[in-house]
Each structure stands twice: as structure tokens, then as C-alpha cells.
Amino acid sequence: MQKEDNLKDIISHAKEYxxxxxxxxxxxxxxxxxxxGQLGVELKNNIKSYWWKSMVQMNENIVGLDSAxxxxxxxWKASGHVDxxxxxxxxxxxxxxxYRADVLLEEYIEKIRAKIxxxxxxxxxxxxxxxxxxxxxATNPNVLRNMAKIEDVEERMxxxxxxxxxxxxxxxxxxxxxxxxxxxxxxxxxxxxxxxMFSTELGSVSGDAATIYLRPETAQGIFVNFLNVxxxxxxxxxxxxxxxxxxxxxxxxxxxxxxxxxxxxxMEMQFFVxxxxxxxxxxxxxxxxxxxHSKLGLGEENYxxxxxxxxxxxxxxxxxxxxxxxxxxxxxxxxxxxxDFDLKQHEEHSGKKLQFFDPEMNQNYVPYVVExxxxxxxxxxxxxxSSFKTEKLENDSERVxxxxxxxxxxxxVAVMPLTKKDGHPEKAREIMNALRLEHNCAYDEKDSPGKxxxxxxxxxxPYCVMVDHQTMEDNTVxxxxxxxxxxxxxxxxxxxxxxxxxxxxxNLLR
RNA sequence: GCGGGCGUAGCUCAGGGGUAGAGCAUCACCUUGCCAAGGUGGGGGUCGUGAGUUCGAAUCUCAUCGCCCGCUCCA
Numbered sequence: 045m046q047k048e049d050n051l052k053d054i055i056s057h058a059k060e061y062x063x064x065x066x067x068x069x070x071x072x073x074x075x076x077x078x079x080x081g082q083l084g085v086e087l088k089n090n091i092k093s094y095w096w097k098s099m100v101q102m103n104e105n106i107v108g109l110d111s112a113x114x115x116x117x118x119x120w121k122a123s124g125h126v127d128x129x130x131x132x133x134x135x136x137x138x139x140x141x142x143y144r145a146d147v148l149l150e151e152y153i154e155k156i157r158a159k160i161x162x163x164x165x166x167x168x169x170x171x172x173x174x175x176x177x178x179x180x181x182a183t184n185p186n187v188l189r190n191m192a193k194i195e196d197v198e199e200r201m202x203x204x205x206x207x208x209x210x211x212x213x214x215x216x217x218x219x220x221x222x223x224x225x226x227x228x229x230x231x232x233x234x235x236x237x238x239x240x241m242f243s244t245e246l247g248s249v250s251g252d253a254a255t256i257y258l259r260p261e262t263a264q265g266i267f268v269n270f271l272n273v274x275x276x277x278x279x280x281x282x283x284x285x286x287x288x289x290x291x292x293x294x295x296x297x298x299x300x301x302x303x304x305x306x307x308x309x310x311m312e313m314q315f316f317v318x319x320x321x322x323x324x325x326x327x328x329x330x331x332x333x334x335x336x337h338s339k340l341g342l343g344e345e346n347y348x349x350x351x352x353x354x355x356x357x358x359x360x361x362x363x364x365x366x367x368x369x370x371x372x373x374x375x376x377x378x379x380x381x382x383x384d385f386d387l388k389q390h391e392e393h394s395g396k397k398l399q400f401f402d403p404e405m406n407q408n409y410v411p412y413v414v415e416x417x418x419x420x421x422x423x424x425x426x427x428x429x430s431s432f433k434t435e436k437l438e439n440d441s442e443r444v445x446x447x448x449x450x451x452x453x454x455x456x457v458a459v460m461p462l463t464k465k466d467g468h469p470e471k472a473r474e475i476m477n478a479l480r481l482e483h484n485c486a487y488d489e490k491d492s493p494g495k496x497x498x499x500x501x502x503x504x505x506p507y508c509v510m511v512d513h514q515t516m517e518d519n520t521v522x523x524x525x526x527x528x529x530x531x532x533x534x535x536x537x538x539x540x541x542x543x544x545x546x547x548x549x550x551n552l553l554r
Numbered sequence: 555g556c557g558g559g560c561g562u563a564g565c566u567c568a569g570g571g572g573u574a575g576a577g578c579a580u581c582a583c584c585u586u587g588c589c590a591a592g593g594u595g596g597g598g599g600u601c602g603u604g605a606g607u608u609c610g611a612a613u614c615u616c617a618u619c620g621c622c623c624g625c626u627c628c629a
Contacts, residue, residue, distance in 0.1 A: 052622090060565060060579090072561095072602070072620040125629085133627075135555055143626070233555075240628080261629065295628065304628085356629050378629085417629090441590060463587060494589035501589095510588070522588075529589065 051370035054432050055301055057444070061503050063087065063428065064302060076298035076305050083503055084424075086454035086484060090549075091423050092288055094451065095311045097553055098336055099286040106284035106313065107277055111265025113290060114246070119264050120257055122393035123386065124357055125241060132205065132213055135233040145213050145235045148222055149201050156190050156197075163187055210235040242292045242306075258292040263415060265289070266314045267386045270398055270411075274316075281400050281411055282325065284315040288420065300371055302421040309420040316411035318402065319384065325414045326361055326381045333379060333416050334365060339552045340449045342430040348373060358385035365418075367426045376426055377418035384410040427452060431504060446504030447527055450547040455505040456483035457543055460496055462512040464489055472511040475521070475536060479509075482544060501526055506547060509539065 058064040062081035066073040080088055100108045120126045132145040164187075167180045181187055197220065204212030214235045223230050241257040259265065266285045273285055288311045298304050317325045330349070337347055345368070352362035359380050367376040387398045387410045399408045427448060435443045450456070459476040461468030469489055476485050486505060488496045493510065500508055508524040514533075515521050521539065522531040534542060 055622095056565075066621080075621075123629090133555090135626080236555085263629090293628075299623080358629080362629095380629085382629095437589085439589090443590080492587065492590080494587095495591085497589050499590095512588080524588085531588075 050432075051301065051429070053434075054370060054429050057432060057502070058084070058428065076295075077307065078302050078305065083454040087427065087448070087452060087504075088420065088424055090452040090454075091420060091427065092311065094549060094552055095336075095418070095420075095423075096286065096288065097549065099284070099313050102553055103284065105279070105282065106286055106315075107273060107279070109266060109269055109273065109285050109287045110289065111262070111269060111287065113259050113292075114256055115259055115264060115268070117254065117256055118393050119268060119390075120241065120260075122389040123264050123267075124389070125257075125260055132210060132235050134214070134217065134235045143224075145217060146201070146205055148217060149197065149213075149220075152220055152222055153194055153197055156194050160187050160190050163190075240294055242294055260293050261291050261417075262287050262289045262310045262312045263314060263386070263417070266312065267390055267398075267413075268394075270316070270387060271396070274400065281402060282315060282317045282321075284313050286311075286313040288312075302425050303369065303371070303374065305421060310417060311420050311423075312415065312417045314382075315414045315416075316400070317414060318405075319409055319412050322381045322383070322412040322414055323361065326379065329414055329416050330363060330379050333377060333418075337365065337377075340427070340452070342426065342449075343368075346426075346430060350375070356380075358382050367422070368430075369422075369425060370429050374422075375419075376422050377416065380415045380417070382413040382415050384412050386413060387411065443498060443501060445501040445526065448504035448506070449552070450506040451549040451552050453504045453506050453547070454484060455486040455500070455503065456547040457507045457509055458486040458488055458496070458500045458505050459509045460488050460493070460511070462493060462510055466513065467516060468511045471515055472509075475509060475511065475539065479540060479543065482540065483547065497524060497529075507543060 055064075059066070059081075061083060063084035065079045065081050067077035067079050068074045096108065099106050134143055134145045134148065160181075163184060164177060164180065167177075167184070168175050181191075197216070200212070200216050203209070204216060211234075214232070217232060217235075218230065221230060224232075241260050243255050243257050246254050246256045266287055269285070273279060274283070277283075289309065290307060291310050292307050295304060295306055298306050302308075315325055315329065334347065334349075338344060347368075348366050350364040350366050350373075352359070352364070355362055360383050361381040363379050364375040365377040365379070366373045390396075391398045391410065397408075399410050401408050428446070431446045431448045433445050433447060435445060437443055446453075457479060459472045459479065461472040472487065472489070476487050479485050486500065488499065490496070497508055504526070506526045508526075510522045510524065510531075512522065515536075519536050520533050521536055522533050523539070523542065524531045
């Protein structure tokens with residue numbers, strides 16, 4: 045309860061201060077689509093920068109890539125997205141539950157299979173050692189009838205699903221008298237097609253336009269460039285390719301603020317390794333990634349690993365790094381051992397060899413892949429939600445503060461004159477002009493100093509520099525800390541180096 | 555798609571048939587000067603949209619649109 049209210053407060057705060065706006069708001073918005081505002085884009089860029097530097101700059105065997113969102117349609121055939129994520133859905137009107145129509149049919153077949161097994165077991169009991177299973181399967185009338193039924197259903201499934209004949213799928217469900225496991229009724233809606241991928245058309249001449257998809261993950265752009273990068277960069281296994289980019293998924297339900305959107309941004313790194321060594325690297329990257337998170341200081345207790353038991357079609361090991369969001373622990377990042385599935389698929393579909401000659405082993409092989417994949421928008425929400433605090437102060441007043449990691453804050457420092465006269469504003473401008481060469485700075489001379497401090501607290505600015513009467517005499521200013529609210533008096537000459545030491549991303553990368 | 559909630563100023567909300575309100579924010583001026591909340595004045599809303607009832611609708615009815623929450627899917 046309290047946590048959900050918290051999410052509402054965060055959404056309001058994000059909008060009020062220009063971090064995140066509902067998309068197309070003047071037209072009443074577009075479901076689950078958001079725009080990053082003037083402060084949001086800064087925070088987002090800083091997160092990207094931290095990730096990119098820690099991957100590409102800090103690892104000499106990892107290089108970057110920026111591949112196109114449009115890709116050849118065969119890409120998605122090879123990756124399995126075309127076949128695996130075209131789901132026909134059907135609703136039961138009584139239980140209000142939604143099912144995948146093909147799963148309902150498969151479950152039906154499973155039930156018949158179970159019947160056959162039951163008959164076989166009966167046979168074993170009756171005939172003992174003399175029981176000939178093959179003969180039994182070939183002759184028992186019950187079994188034959190059920191086998192024929194399975195074959196018939198499978199035939200019709202192939203026929204209808206293969207041709208996207210949704211009415212045929214519906215008729216099949218009705219004919220087989222399949223009931224909803226929850227309500228037990230046959231009160232079904234029509235079957236509707238659900239496509240995970242957004243499609244559009246390439247080619248300006250209508251009629252000969254080809255359907256292309258907006259990529260549902262950035263990973264495939266990396267796989268199809270494996271050879272390009274390996275050869276032109278003279279990369280030796282093990283090596284990695286990192287990429288930050290938008291991806292699109294037509295989620296049935298896209299909700300919970302920026303946690304699940306149809307248009308989102310991923311930060312992915314695919315690491316190519318020697319077959320057989322993938323588990324070593326899988327462990328390595330799990331450790332690296334959690335360390336990356338830890339350095340931000342959002343709270344160790346807010347993270348946990350969740351190992352996948354049911355693995356995707358391409359993986360032989362997978363773990364999520366989950367974060368304690370306002371809605372509870374949810375997936376923030378995935379570390380997956382993708383085997384050689386993707387490269388092999390692309391070899392098969394493209395007819396090109398996607399292999400690496402390993403001089404040490406003196407042989408060619410298709411590398412195995414270990415992937416780290418983090419949702420940038422989710423990371424943004426993790427940082428924002430764990431930084432958002434309402435504090436009760438001693439004098440009974442309240443303070444809303446974003447205790448963002450200093451290196452990620454949109455503004456690193458706010459410069460302000462104590463008064464609007466006596467040369468204070470001029471001096472403050474002068475200081476700011478020097479600092480802005482290195483840092484994003486804010487300037488504020490409106491309202492009382494206390495009010496200005498609070499404003500900066502609300503947007504997470506870690507430091508405020510105040511020009512006062514003493515500044516005019518001895519060239520010193522006060523620097524005020526967002527988290528402790530304490531002030532130090534320092535010389536203007538050392539200001540740049542003091543701030544640099546406190547807000548630099550170097551602190552995170554070390 | 556189903557169920558529930560909600561649409562009034564930039565934000566948070568009040569008002570429930572009789573000419574649109576408050577606090578905060580914003581802008582200008584005066585005052586003040588180190589941790590929100592001094593003064594005066596100003597700008598800003600056809601109360602989501604459309605229809606109906608009524609002399610009169612933000613308010614009642616119906617429809618519609620949008621957002622939020624839950625369920626089904628999720629590499």
C-alpha cells in the first residue's frame with residue numbers, strides 16, 4: 045500500500061520537476077509512453093555514460109556498436125522472434141482469463157497422451173513380462189483411437205496456426221469442447237492474433253513494399269555484426285560488443301510508469317567466449333554487473349539475484365538482477381548464457397560462416413555468448429525511486445530530497461548570490477562560467493536562500509555554492525552539501541577541484 | 555479484452571443545479587537576507603469530449619475518449 049503511494053509520489057515528482065512527462069500529454073496522452081524532460085534526459089545520459097565507460101572504456105577487449113533499428117526481416121526469422129512470439133490469444137468470458145490458443149490445444153493433446161500412457165500401464169499390469177509395448181500401441185483399439193485423435197488435432201493445428209487462420213483455431217477449440225481450467229466453461233471469445241514485434245513497411249512504392257520490424261532487442265544487431273567487428277577490430281576471443289539503443293515490444297500490458305513500456309532502451313553487451321568456458325564468464329559477468337550496481341550506493345539490500353529455472357530457447361543459464369522497486373522486487377538486468385544458438389542460427393539463415401579461428405586451439409568454432417542486458421528506463425526508475433525521500437527536519441518542516449549518486453545528478457552544482465545586489469550576482473556568474481566548462485551548473489537568485497537550497501534538493505543537485513558578503517572581501521564562498529545540509533567555507537580557487545573530486549564519475553569506475 | 559478507480563488552474567485538491575474556488579507554483583514590484591511558508595498586484599480553467607434533461611449543468615442522465623490499478627503475455 046505504502047509502496048504504491050510512493051510510486052505515485054515519484055511519478056508526480058518526476059513530472060513536476062521535468063524528469064519524466066506523459067507522452068503526447070496535450071492530446072490526453074498515449075498509454076504507457078513517456079518522454080524524458082530537461083532533467084530526465086541529463087540523468088538518463090549520465091546513467092548511459094556510467095555504463096558505457098565501465099564497459100567500453102574500462103575493458104580493452106570490449107568495443108561499442110550502434111546498429112540500426114531496422115534489420116533484414118530474416119534476422120527475426122533466425123532469432124526465433126517471428127515464430128516464437130506470434131501468439132494467438134483467446135479469452136474465457138466467465139473466468140475472465142486469457143490463454144494462448146495454441147497452448148490450450150497442446151494441453152488438450154497432452155491429456156490424450158496421458159490417457160494412452162494410462163492404457164499402457166494397465167497393459168503392463170495385466171500381461172506382466174509378456175507385454176509387448178509396440179504391439180500394444182499398434183493394436184489396442186483405445187490407443188489407436190486416441191492416437192488418431194492426436195494426429196487429427198495436430199494436423200488441424202498445423203493447418204490453422206500455420207496459415208494464421210484464427211477462425212479455424214477457434215473452431216478447433218469449440219469442436220474439441222475445450223473448457224477453461226478455471227471456470228470450466230466453453231464460453232470463449234474469438235481468437236485474436238498478438239504480435240510481439242511492431243511492423244512497418246520498407247519501400248515507398250506500395251505493393252512492392254516489404255514488411256520489416258522494429259527490433260525487439262538490440263542483441264541481434266550485435267550478432268549480425270560479429271564478423272565485421274571481429275575482423276576490423278582484430279578482436280581475439282574472448283571479447284565483447286556493447287550497445288545502447290531503443291527496442292520495441294508490443295506488450296499486451298505495458299504499465300507501471302517507465303518500468304514496462306512498448307518503446308524502451310536497452311544497454312546490452314554480448315561477450316563472445318570459447319565453447320566450454322561460458323560458465324566461467326557467466327559467473328564473471330554476474331559479479332561484474334552486481335559490482336557496477338553496488339558502487340552507486342543505492343543500498344545493497346535493494347538487490348538480489350534470481351536464477352531462471354525455466355530457460356528461454358537459446359539459453360543454458362540465466363539470472364536476473366532484481367531491484368526493490370516501489371512495486372516490489374522486479375527484474376532490472378539479465379545475465380544470460382546464450383550458448384552458440386544465435387550465431388549458429390544466423391550462420392544457417394545467412395549462409396555465412398560466423399566462426400573464429402582460435403590460434404591456441406588451432407581450430408575454428410562458433411563462439412558461445414554471455415549476455416548482460418539492462419533496461420535503461422528501469423535503471424532510471426531504480427535510481428530515481430531509491431533516491432526519492434521525504435525527510436522530517438528538526439524544526440518540524442519537511443524536506444523533499446533526491447539523494448542521487450553525485451556523478452549521475454543532472455546538475456552537479458548550483459551557484460547562487462546571497463543577494464541580488466552588492467556585486468553578488470556578477471561574482472556568482474563569474475564562478476559559474478568557470479565551473480560550467482566541466483560540469484552542468486544551475487544558477488538561481490530568486491527567493492530566500494533556504495528556498496533555493498530546497499529547490500536544488502528536490503532535483504538532486506549535490507552541491508550549492510553561495511556568494512556572500514565575505515566573498516567580496518576574501519574570495520571565499522560557502523559550499524553546501526545536499527545530504528548533510530552542512531556548509532564549508534572554501535576559496536574560490538579550490539572550488540573546481542573540490543567539486544570535481546566529489547562528483548566525478550571516476551569515483552564510480554575505480 | 556474484463557473488472558475497479560479517476561478526469562476541475564502548472565501541481566495537490568475543494569465545490570454536487572443559479573455568473574468558476576483554495577493552497578502551493580509562476581510573473582512583476584516592494585521588503586528580507588544562509589535552510590520552505592513577509593507584503594501588494596498580475597497571468598492562467600469553455601470543470602476530458604459529445605449529446606440529453608432543465609429557464610439554467612462543473613454539478614443530474616447517457617454515450618464516448620483518456621489515464622491509473624489488478625488479471626491473462628513477457629527473450
